[in-house]
Amino acid sequence: MELFDEGLHSGVNLALNVEKVIYREKTDLQDLMIFENSQFGRVMSLDGAVQTTEKDEFIYHEMFVHVPVLAHGKVSRALIIGGGDGGAARQLMKHSNIAVTMVDIDRTVVELSKKFMPSVSGGAFDDPRLELIIADGCKFVRETSDRWDVIIIDSTDPHGPGEVLYTKEFYADCKACLSPGGIIITQNGVPFVQEGELRTSYDRLGSQFKDVSFYLAAIPSYVGGVMAYGWATDDADHRKVSLSRLAERYVEAGIATDYYTPEVHLAAFALPLHIQKIL
Ligand code: AG3
Known part of the structure; x- marks a missing residue:
């Protein structure tokens, strides 16, 4: 299964299972992804950093x-x-x-x-x-x-x-x-x-x-x-x-x-x- 791997802070990575990619696009402004995760529901990330999840x-x-x-x-x-x-x-x-x-x-x-x-x-x-x-x-x-x-x-x-x-x-x-x-x-x-x-x-x-x-x-x-x-x-x-x-x-x-x-x-x-x- 694909892993979303957030490396926002040095020495620490947050890995989230990508159950399903819902949307992925590089806009002029930012790199955006929405995917499904079993704990967090749908997750939106911008430039590789989690922004919002449905559950929290x-x-x-x-x-x-x-x-x-x-x-x-x-x-x-x-x-x-x-x-x-x-x-x-x-x-x-x-x-x-x-x-x-x-x-x-x-x-x-x-x-x-x-x-x-x-x-x-x-x-x-x-x-x-x-x-x-x-x-x-x-x-x-x-x-x-x-x-x-x-x-x-x-x-x-x-x-x-x-x-x-x-x-x-x-x-x-x-x-x-x-x-x-x-x-x-x-x-x-x-x-x-x-x-x-x-x-x-x-x-x-x-x-x-x-x-x-x-x-x-x-x-x-x-x-x-x-x-x-x-x-x-x-x-x-x-x-x-x-x-x-x-x-x-x-x-x-x-x-x-x-x-x-x-x-x-x-x-x-x-x-x-x-x-x-x-x-
Ligand atoms: N605003 C906060 C983003 C923080 C990202 N930091 C992180 N992943 N540790 C996101 C917009 C939510 N409305």
């Missing part, structure tokens, strides 16, 4: 979305940079009063996700509250004069095309697109194998925002242990939100989740010492 995407996307939205408490507009599979958009759509702008560079990812992994976006692309813009996210935030309460940077890792989405300049442009008290969340890799990336993001986000931190979740298809989400805002109160306040907001939002709970939300910000020492 709920963990990644619930924590990406509900943590900032419920910590903030008054989100009416959210911006997703990347996230072409529609997973983050689906989670945002669970909140009835949120309008979403999504900017992804590659229409192919959107179309293939809709076609071959429909549960990931779950109809989000057909929801009138979602505006999809196919463009370079970096250029978009530089040029827009719009404002959002939450910006979710759902990018690939900082190698190749995704690299610009980890620069100080990009974070500064994002900051200019935030409404007062807004929050930015980033995909910051797996600290155990991407220590340098955590440190760099901490410095770069820290140069722009008053309150910068990380929170953690284990995504089974991302090798190396827990993954870190970057958290950046000028309103330090969001991170200190109480459990009772979060629980109230969670019930009021009426969202169905399979990973997120208010308790998990607060616990995710507790950083093990070896991670604190990187910062």
